[in-house]
Amino acid sequence: MKHLVFTAGFLTAATSAMAQESDQTPELTVYTYDSFVAEWGPGPQIEKAFEATCNCDLTLVGVEDGAALLARVRLEGQNTDADIVLGLDTNLVAAAKETGLFAEHGQSPKLDLPITWEDPVFLPYDWGHFAFVHNKTLEAPSNFKALADSDTSIVIQDPRSSTPGLGLLMWVKTAYGDEAPAIWEGLSDNIVTVTKGWTEAYGLFLEGEADMVLSYTTSPAYHLIAEEDDTKTAATFDEGHYMQVEVAGKLASTDQPELADQFLAFMLTQDFQSVIPTTNWMYPAVELDDGLPDGFETLVQPEKSLLLSAEEAAAARDAALDEWLNALSR
Amino acid sequence: MAERAQPLSARPGWSAAALVAALIFGALLAVALRAETGRGFTAADWAALRFTLVQATLSALFSVLLAVPVARALARRRFRGRSLLIALLGAPFILPVIVAVLGLIEVFGRGGWVSAALGTLGLPPVQIYGLHGVVLAHVFFNLPLATRLVLQGWQEIPAERFRLATLLGIDGWSMFRVIELPMLLRLIPGAFTVIFAICLTSFAVALTLGGGPRATTIELAIYQAFRFDFDLGRAALLSAVQLGLTVLAGGIALWLARGEGFGSGLDRGLSRFDGKTTTARWVDALFICVAAVFLLVPLMAIALSGLPGFADMPGQVWTAALTSLWVAALSTVLLLCMALPMAATIATERGRMVEIAGLLGLAASPLVIGTGLFIAIRPYANPQAFALPVTALVNAITVLPFALRILVPRARDIVARQGRLGLSLGMAGLPFLRHVLLPRLRPQIGFAAGLAAALSMGDLGVITLFADPDVATLPLQIYRLMGSYQMEAAAAASFLLLILSFGVFWLLDRGGHRHAET
Numbered sequence: 148m149k150h151l152v153f154t155a156g157f158l159t160a161a162t163s164a165m166a167q168e169s170d171q172t173p174e175l176t177v178y179t180y181d182s183f184v185a186e187w188g189p190g191p192q193i194e195k196a197f198e199a200t201c202n203c204d205l206t207l208v209g210v211e212d213g214a215a216l217l218a219r220v221r222l223e224g225q226n227t228d229a230d231i232v233l234g235l236d237t238n239l240v241a242a243a244k245e246t247g248l249f250a251e252h253g254q255s256p257k258l259d260l261p262i263t264w265e266d267p268v269f270l271p272y273d274w275g276h277f278a279f280v281h282n283k284t285l286e287a288p289s290n291f292k293a294l295a296d297s298d299t300s301i302v303i304q305d306p307r308s309s310t311p312g313l314g315l316l317m318w319v320k321t322a323y324g325d326e327a328p329a330i331w332e333g334l335s336d337n338i339v340t341v342t343k344g345w346t347e348a349y350g351l352f353l354e355g356e357a358d359m360v361l362s363y364t365t366s367p368a369y370h371l372i373a374e375e376d377d378t379k380t381a382a383t384f385d386e387g388h389y390m391q392v393e394v395a396g397k398l399a400s401t402d403q404p405e406l407a408d409q410f411l412a413f414m415l416t417q418d419f420q421s422v423i424p425t426t427n428w429m430y431p432a433v434e435l436d437d438g439l440p441d442g443f444e445t446l447v448q449p450e451k452s453l454l455l456s457a458e459e460a461a462a463a464r465d466a467a468l469d470e471w472l473n474a475l476s477r
Numbered sequence: 478m479a480e481r482a483q484p485l486s487a488r489p490g491w492s493a494a495a496l497v498a499a500l501i502f503g504a505l506l507a508v509a510l511r512a513e514t515g516r517g518f519t520a521a522d523w524a525a526l527r528f529t530l531v532q533a534t535l536s537a538l539f540s541v542l543l544a545v546p547v548a549r550a551l552a553r554r555r556f557r558g559r560s561l562l563i564a565l566l567g568a569p570f571i572l573p574v575i576v577a578v579l580g581l582i583e584v585f586g587r588g589g590w591v592s593a594a595l596g597t598l599g600l601p602p603v604q605i606y607g608l609h610g611v612v613l614a615h616v617f618f619n620l621p622l623a624t625r626l627v628l629q630g631w632q633e634i635p636a637e638r639f640r641l642a643t644l645l646g647i648d649g650w651s652m653f654r655v656i657e658l659p660m661l662l663r664l665i666p667g668a669f670t671v672i673f674a675i676c677l678t679s680f681a682v683a684l685t686l687g688g689g690p691r692a693t694t695i696e697l698a699i700y701q702a703f704r705f706d707f708d709l710g711r712a713a714l715l716s717a718v719q720l721g722l723t724v725l726a727g728g729i730a731l732w733l734a735r736g737e738g739f740g741s742g743l744d745r746g747l748s749r750f751d752g753k754t755t756t757a758r759w760v761d762a763l764f765i766c767v768a769a770v771f772l773l774v775p776l777m778a779i780a781l782s783g784l785p786g787f788a789d790m791p792g793q794v795w796t797a798a799l800t801s802l803w804v805a806a807l808s809t810v811l812l813l814c815m816a817l818p819m820a821a822t823i824a825t826e827r828g829r830m831v832e833i834a835g836l837l838g839l840a841a842s843p844l845v846i847g848t849g850l851f852i853a854i855r856p857y858a859n860p861q862a863f864a865l866p867v868t869a870l871v872n873a874i875t876v877l878p879f880a881l882r883i884l885v886p887r888a889r890d891i892v893a894r895q896g897r898l899g900l901s902l903g904m905a906g907l908p909f910l911r912h913v914l915l916p917r918l919r920p921q922i923g924f925a926a927g928l929a930a931a932l933s934m935g936d937l938g939v940i941t942l943f944a945d946p947d948v949a950t951l952p953l954q955i956y957r958l959m960g961s962y963q964m965e966a967a968a969a970a971s972f973l974l975l976i977l978s979f980g981v982f983w984l985l986d987r988g989g990h991r992h993a994e995t
Contacts, residue, residue, distance in 0.1 A: 351582065355587070357587075
C-alpha cells in the first residue's frame, strides 16, 4: 500500500500547491449538525457574516445530529480536519471532554441563560426548553403525572438514536429521580410511538397521529412567524422544563488556534446571535440589542428550568436508559 | 460437480463477488480494528435479535404469499394499462423510509383516511402501531418486488408448456400443480430470502410503527452501540451477526431452490388458455384491485400532500435532484458491471459462493459499511470528496441481491438451452455473451437497471455519513427540509422524488422490454 499512500500524498501536495496560487486565505473548518448548514438554517448567514470580518474561508461541515457529530469527531481523533465542533449539547459534553480532543476556550463572555455557565471547554451558542407541542384546541395536562393519568397521546423520540429523546429521559429523571420508572410506566399507554429522531416524530404529529409531540417551547414560533399559523402552542409543566443548551468547542489539534478563538468570540456577538431565533428556532445565548423577533413574546415561559451538569448527566445516562427500556418494554 | 466445457468464463463473476465480499468485510474489519471498548452480546441484544427475526420472517412471508396470487392474476390477464400498473406497483419500494411511512400513516394512521371512514360508521380508528404495523409497512415496501420476481417466474415458463397442457385438457388446479407449483417452489425461497434480508436491516420503520422500544431491531442496536455508547467493537459484532443471519438464510434458500428448470421453448409470447372461467376472472380481478389499492393509495396521499408546495420549491431541491440523478446513473452502471458477470458465473452452475456474496449487500448495516469506508478512506483523502461515488457504490452493492434474483433464473435457462449449441458452433466467451446471453437477458437487465437507479435515487444510507453541506442527494435534502420545519417543501420534494424514481425506473424497465411482455 506504500505506493498508494505516496501517490495520494503527492496528489494532495500538488493540488494544494496549485490552490495556494489563488488562495492565500486561511481556512477554518467547523463541524456541525445537518440542519445548521441547510439553506434555511443559520449556516449560510453566519458564514457570510464571519467571512466579512475574519479574512478567512469558513467551511461548515454538516453531520446528521449532535450524537453523530460527536461520533464523527471521536472516529477521526487527532487527525480531524475540524477546528471547531458546534452543536453538541450538555448531555454529550462529558463524553466529548473525555476524549481529550478539546481545548479550553479561555473566554469569559456575558451570557444570558436561565442558568450560570462555567464550563472552561465548551461555550453555549443557543438554548431552549424541551416541551410538548400541541394544537391550541387541546386541554393540555400540566405535568407528567397528569399526562400519565389523562388519555392525551404523545409521540416521543428514542434516546438511543436522538438528542431530544435523551433530553426527555433526563427531564423525567431530573424531575422525579427514583420515581422516574413509575412515571414511565404511567406514560406507557399515552405513548403512541417512539421514533428514530425529531424529524419523524414531528412529522407524525403534523399528520395528526398524536395530541402532543416532544419538541421545544420555541417550535410554535416557527409556525407563527414563518407560516402565520397560530394554532400551535407548547404545554407548560409545573415540575419545570429540562433545557437543551447547545455548545461549541475548539479542538486541541487545530492548526488555526487564533482563528478558532476568533470564531468562538464571534459566536457570541450580535451578528451571530441575531440569526439564531428565526433560523435555528432556539433562544440566543446573549441578550439581543433589538430584542427577540416579534412572535417570540407569545411563547410559553417555563417557571423552572431543569438541567443536569455534564458530569451528572453522564453518570445518570445508562441507568436512566435501562429504566426507560424496562418500563416501556413490558 | 464435474467440470465441463462452458460457454462463459467464471472468472469475471468470481472477481466481482470477491470485490463485493472484500468491500463489506473490509469495512467491517476497519470498524472492528478501531474498537476500544466492547460489551459483547447482552440480554437486550437477544431480545432485539428475536424481534428482528420475527418481524422479518412475517414480513417476508406475507409479502411472498400475497405476491403469488397477484402475480398469477397479472400473468393471466391482459388489460389496458397493465404495463403501467406493473411499473407503478414498483414505486413504494424505492421511497425513502420517512416518506413512505408518512404516506402510509396518512391512509392507515389514527388520523388517516381509513380511520376517518371507520369513524363515520361509528367504529374506532385502526391501530397501526405494533408488530402488525411493522409488517404492514414492510409488505407495502416489498410486495411490489415480490410480485415482480414471481411474475418473472411465470414469464419464464415456455408458452409451449401451457399450450401442451391445454391440448391435454389440463386445467385449473391440475394446471397449477403440474406447471406452476414446481416453478413457484423453485422461485419462492429466493424471493423470500431477499425480502427477509431487506427486513432484517430495517430500523426506522420498525421503531416508528412498532410503537416503542419493544420493536428494537439489531440495526437499532448497532446505532445505539455507535452513537450512544461509541462502542465500535459492539457495532461490528452486531453487524457480523446480521451478516451471518443473511448468509444462513441465503444458504437455506439456495438449497431449497435446487431443481430442474423447464427446458427450452421457442421464446414464443406467452398466452394462457386456462383461467377463462368467470370465477377465475373475478378472483384475478379481485387480487389485482386489492394490490393496486393497497399500493397506490398511499402513493396518492404522498402526491396530494406534495402538490401544494410543488411550484415554489427552494432551488436547492432541484440541485439535489440533479445530484441524485447523477448518483443513480453511476450506481446503475456499477451495478451492471458487477451483476452481469456474477449472474453469468452463477448460471454456469459454478457460483454458489458468488450467489451468497451477492446477498451480503443486503445484510450489511449501512451505518457500519459507511463508517468502515470512512475510516479506510480518511488517511488518504478527504472522505467528503468521495461522498457521491461511495454512495453510488454502496447503493449498487445493496441492489446486487435483487439484480441477481432477477438475472439469474433467466441466465440459467439461457445457458442451459443455448450453451451446448453455442459451444458446438465454437461460440463461447464474448461472442456468446454478445449474440446469445445479453439480447435474451434484455428485459431482465432493464428491470435490474431500473431498480438500481430508482433505489439509488431514494436511498439515504451512506450519504449522511459523508455529506458535504453543498452536496446533497434528494432524500438528504428532504430530511434537511423536515429538520428545519419546512414540511410543505419537504412534502413537495418527496413528491418530486417519487416522480423521478418512478420515471427512471420506468424508462430503464421499458427500455429492456421493447419486445417482451412482463
